Amino acid sequence: MHTGIVSPKGVWWVKAPKAERIWVMIAFAWCMVLFAMMPLWHYRGGQNPSGIRHKVDPEAYEARTLEFVEQYRVGEESGIAVVAPPPGSDIYMLGKMWQWIPVLKLQAGVSYTLHLSSSDVNHGFNLFPPNINFQVVPGYDYALRITPNEPGDYKVVCNEFCGIGHHLMLGRIIVEEGPVVAAGGIQ
């Protein structure tokens, strides 16, 4: 028996004590369970961040968002446009120092494709209160298929540091009663 600061002499590639072998087997088996659950839950769990991903020019994305805002604009809140897009449409949210543009007015039980990107630095999309988070990276369009399942007043916190005004960056998504309220959530 020797300590870890002594050079072991001779052959040390020998069978481990029984207790140690049992522990290694238990640990290995548990790791394999975790390993199997990763792909299994991806296919069976229905909780994946399965976005449609594209590269996009940041300026082009901003232009597309502003076009979308003009098209479906219904008002303004705290200086940010409020937009009510038609059910099933592609909807856009732009992270830009230090605003989420626009405020979205959606209907419960209706599916949308929510595009997220930035025209300057990295931002973090954090939906409050359900606590759902996505990284928003300039140059990449992260399109998420969503179905809001509960009417309510949701906020979008920026949770990636984006400069001195980071903590002022707060957006809003309003979900109103839809035609039929279906079970679901983010799909």
Add this chain to the structure above:
Amino acid sequence: MNTTVAALAARFRTCPTTGLRVNSTAEHLIRLNAVFAILAMVAGVIAAFGLVLTRWQAVHLLEAVWYYRLLTVHGVSMLIFFIIFFEMAVLYFAGPVLLNSRVPMPKLAWAAFILMAVGAVMVEVQMWTGKADVLFTSYPPLRAHPNYYLGIIFFAVGALVVVGLFFASLVVAKREETYGGSVPLVTYGAIAAAVIAVITLLHGAAIYVPTWTWAMGWTAMPDPQVYRLIWWGLGHSSQQINVAAMVAVWYLLGALTVGAVVLNEKISRAAFFLYVLFISMASAHHLLVDPGFGSGWKIWNTSYAMYLAVLASMIHGFTVPAGIEVGQRLRGFTKGMFEWLRKAPWGDPGFSAMILSIIIFGFIGGITGVTFGTEQINIIAHNTLRVPGHFHATVVAGTALAFMGVTYYVIPLVFQKQVAFWPLARIQPYLFGGGMVLFTMSMTFAGTFGVPRRHYDISFTGAPFDIQYNAAVDLLLGIMGIGGLIAATAVVLYILIAVWSVFFGKPMPQAATAGE
């Protein structure tokens, strides 16, 4: 033994505490790296007080600009400078000292140290003067002053040279037959850490060099998503250096404090080898909700690869305590199931730091980390306070606490001084560990309510809309503040004890007569 070796032998001294011989170049470099690690820690802990007192929403001390500035200072000073300077000292200890050998090319070793020191000073200057308010991750298009990136490049190159010298010292020791048999397990663990360090530092070069040339205006900006991918090859892999070094320090402290034995060399070494093979891929879990990567890539890198690295930690989590038990039983504590545990040296800060490090790293850090590494759970954890809650349990309460514990042995072994303020030193690991448990658990729970990390003001004063977090969040942030203050105070005690012992401490008895 040839004459060169015999001549070199004169440069060694024998440490009265452990009987290990200390090479003078190695000794000086261990000292200087330790001193610089402590200096970085001073910067880091000053920032820590500011951060804790600001995120404790009821206190909310700093202005926004200083909150973000100190957040950058805290991350870089602690996670890069403190920990890597300390690890350089660990490498000089695990190579030249443990193998009774020498530092090959001492001039290069000094040059590497100077490069690291210059780099660290450059970066600190940029951060404190507000020219690098980009946080630890410095994701472009956020841009710091070019000297910030250049300082990090200098530091990384210096560290890479030290790692190379460590490998060279192994070759020299083998050739000069300064030890018989295989390298000790602690050295093997340090080798694992050094291999991971090479992988890590190459990622660092691959991303900081183009970022620096961009900041100079010579090249285009790195793609933000590619930056995140390669940067995390540095940012997370460097934590794996810390894990491997920490586990090596567990074995070291076990040996020094209670004569812990290695149950089976094969199992413990195989576990270190698993870190080398698989742990770098675990970096992918930082990118689980990023747009740039597909599900297949995310699942592969965070399941198969990560879980084999987790297996390694689970093995060490058994073999280290089991080795302590067997060591204690060999010392005569054989009564019943737990006499070995009851009669353990709980008042020895080296021992208590090791045990607390094992427990907090494994049960809080390990479990939270494996949980977030899941594709679906990451959606509710990414960039919330759960993330710093996790890594303060791994790298702070785990690695930093283990390093504090080994410091109480470095002081008599390398600095030849008695540890000052011994009654304080005895409680310091408990204060730090206890503070960190409060801090990390309350951060983790606050994060489950969606409270963001790296955020100045969750009351959103001045924002266009309003948010009311769950009432429990205020309580949790209060506990976080108290735990953080306790832990930061324990860091101040640690610095005080270490600095006082080294500069004003009583010399070890017999130190004058030892060696030469």
